[in-house]
């Protein structure tokens with residue numbers, strides 16, 4: 161009997177999947193691939209149920225004779241192990257990033273000199289639309305979004321995080337998907353609400369002048385239109401009495417982690433380094449803040465990450481490492497180490513030493529100045545989260561400035577038009593539905 165293979169990236173079986181399975185049955189024995197969590201996050205679908213539950217869901221389908229594990233989104237291994245006679249898929253993958261998968265199937269058919277691709281019309285029904293929107297809704301809910309960072313840390317070798325400061329930048333972080341050179345699809349895993357960028361877009365300096373209520377309004381704007389987890393730049397965390405209160409608020413609205421830095425008094429941006437007066441908190445003082453925050457927290461999922469400013473303030477590697485050990489003992493769920501050097505050597509040294517002593521605590525880096533390091537290299541040095549902390553704001557600002565000057569210069573907007581997004585694209589940019 162012929163083998164017909166298909167694979168669904170879903171947690172819910174709807175009418176569209178059933179239609180496809182009925183069609184598949186006509187060609188032979190139906191084998192379905194259950195995508196692992198790691199494979200699933202390479203799509204724009206984050207699993208909302210466990211792999212075991214997903215597998216069971218597929219096994220219980222009467223049309224399915226066998227379920228196999230598919231641990232990458234491309235089909236090479238499936239072809240090698242199963243030698244399918246047919247691959248069946250909805251025709252919706254003829255457009256957008258999924259085209260890469262279609263191409264991969266066609267390449268495999270050519271390579272194996274066997275197999276045939278069957279494409280069935282995608283079911284665009286009300287039930288399918290509602291099911292899809294139910295899944296997205298679940299992902300956007302605070303209780304689900306909050307725990308997603310911890311889950312990602314389990315399944316992803318490196319959590320790629322992009323700075324966002326508005327609904328629009330949130331959508332960029334949510335929806336930018338590109339084919340990866342190595343095969344697969346690439347996208348961001350999480351979002352960073354930076355104090356520098358959140359202040360800058362409000363025209364204010366990064367000195368904790370923009371208060372937490374305002375910062376949380378930015379977070380809410382982002383949350384309204386996205387589903388990915390949020391890491392909040394919590395500056396110094398403020399007074400302990402305020403921090404504990406804010407921890408509960410952050411948890412309640414679905415933020416996954418806050419990063420607080422071990423500075424005290426008037427905080428200035430780290431990249432000033434020692435050019436401006438900045439004071440580091442004592443180890444005891446900062447540990448007390450971490451412990452108070454952890455005690456205040458109500459859920460298991462929320463993370464308080466401690467950021468060490470010793471290298472920024474030229475206090476030395478030993479001070480940085482001593483602080484890392486103390487902050488972890490005080491309850492920190494992760495360590496962020498920062499530097500303003502272009503050369504990544506001191507960051508590598510910190511990460512390597514820390515990892516040799518502590519295999520588990522997540523490590524975070526913000527490669528703004530030391531930006532030559534590739535993600536794979538960070539992972540090799542034991543880093544778990546990499547934050548691109550300001551690049552969206554820094555690319556938008558000069559573009560807007562140039563456009564403003566160009567219009568002034570010419571006394572009309574025609575000359576600026578070449579660098580602008582077509583008008584039609586801006587009015588259709590935002591979907592009516594998320």
Ligand code: SPV
Pocket residue numbers: 354355356357366393429430431526528549550
């Ligand atoms: C931010 O993005 O606000 C940060 C990172 O805190 S840095 O600007 O490098 O200090």
Ligand code: MG
Pocket residue numbers: 354355356366393395
């Ligand atoms: Mg900051």
